[in-house]
Amino acid sequence: MDLTVIWAFIIAFAVFAYVVMDGFDLGIGILFPTFQVGSERDRAMNSIAPVWDGNETWLVLGGGGLMAAFPLAYAVILPATYPLIIAMLLGLVFRGVAFEYRWRDPNHRQFWDAAFAGGSLVAAMAQGMTLGALLQGIEVVDRAYAGSWFDWLTPYTLLTGLGTVAGYALLGATWLVWKLDGTGQAKARQLGKISALATIVLLGAVSLYNLVLNAEYAERWMTAPEIYFAAPVPILTAIVAVALIRSLKAERHSKPFWLSLALFFFGMAGLGVTMWPYVVPPGLTIWDAAAPEKSQIFMLIGVAITLPLILAYTAWAYWVFRGKVGDEGYH
Template sequence: MDLTVIWAFIIAFAVFAYVVMDGFDLGIGILFPTFRVGQGRNRAMNSIAPVWDGNETWLVLGGGGLFAAFPLAYAVILPATYPLIIAMLLGLVFRGVAFEYRWRDPAHEKFWDLAFFGGSLVAAMSQGMILGALLQGIEVDGRAYAGSWWDWLTPYTFLTGLGTVAGYALLGSTWLIWKLDGGVQAHARYVAFRAAIATILLMGAVSLYNITLNPEYAAHWLSAPEVYWVAPVPIVTALVAVALIRTIRGTGNSAPFWLAIALFFLGMSGLGVTIWPNVVPPSITIWDAAAPERSQEFMLVGVALTLPLIIAYTVWAYWVFRGKVGAEGYH
């Protein structure tokens, strides 16, 4: 049993859980200006009010797990993306403050709506560009970051940032299709269709860019025998994309959201295949960056105890607040 591989999958699971759960929160913020002032915006915000704060637990688990299990990766990635991480954290702060103060300071509701939108957009764009900065490769000298302050700013990272914004908007709009009804749900379907098209096109653009970005990436997807193992990923992704478009344009409530999650899962799986076994492309593998084996064993005991509890209370929270958010803004 390779503890390093186990920890790689634990971190990947935490990142995926964060992207999905906080992704639809941020997506609603990104789409907020498109909803009508008043009941439309109030119902959209109330649909995530019981769960949005807990969703960020997964960000703490992913970041803390990376620091503990892969300290070398943490020490390289952070200096390479400091401006983006600072922007992301500020965006999340603005989003959180706006969420709380919007109800307590109605005299400045327009300002808080703008802060909610701006914080969500900045956080989503920053997260996407962090992903792009990692995928395009980080310059390393020995065991330290050797690049400049602006290495992360490239056309590729801008493309991955736009893809993340579109993907979060898709998650947010499909969540609203599930949780709302009436005119607000109809508007959510309208924006979900456009967000789905944008997400699919940007996923395709990033995938094609990846093949030209690094010869190793191209080898993972185009060389035998690897191509026989990875070929199902784009095929299933295309099928899920078609099903997603059909359900958005149909009458289903929860199906668009679950298909959007499936699309994200396939996208993240494809990215995992692209960079494996590196954790910091192009030169640091998961084994190079891993903590000592005894440390991994000790932390695994803690995760084995706490992760089921986190999953349990998350499932319980979503179960308690299941169902539609009515016109009065309550479940």
């Protein structure tokens, strides 16, 4: 049993859980300016009020797990993306403060709404660009970051940032399709169609860009025998994308949201195919960056205890608030 591989999957699971859970409430923030002031905005925000704080637990688990299980990767990735990480954290802070204060300071609600939307957009863009910076490669010399302050700023990272914004908007729109009714649901459905098309186009653009970004990436997707293992990912992604568009046109309630999650899942599977076994491309594998075996065992015991608890209270929260959202909250 390879503990390093186990930890790689634990980190990947935490990142995926954060993306899909915090992604939809960031997506609602991104779409927030399109909602009418008053009931539409209040209902959209009430739909995530019981769960948005808990969703960010996964960010802590993913970031903390990376530092503990792959300390060398953590020490390389952060200096390479400090401006993006700082922007993301500031965006999350503004969003969190605005979420609370828009209800308690109605005289300045317009300002807090702008902070909520702006913070969500900045956080989403920064997360996508961080992923792009990692995929395009980070220069490492003597086990330390050797690049410049702005190596992360390229056309490719801007593309991955826009793709993440579109994907989060899709998650937010389909969440509202599920949780709202009436005119609010109809508007969310239209936004979902637009976001779905944008997400699919940008996902395809990033995938094609990857083939010219790195020769090793192209080899994994275009040569035998690797192509036989990789081919199901784009095929299943295309099937899910078609089903998502059809479910939005058919006016389903929860189905578009679950299909959006599936689209993200296969997107992350494609990311795994592209990067494996590197944690910091092009030269730092998960085994190069891993903590000592005894440290991994010690941490694994803690995760074995805490992860089921996190999953249990998360599932309970979503079960309790499983209905539609009206003007007075969940019913």
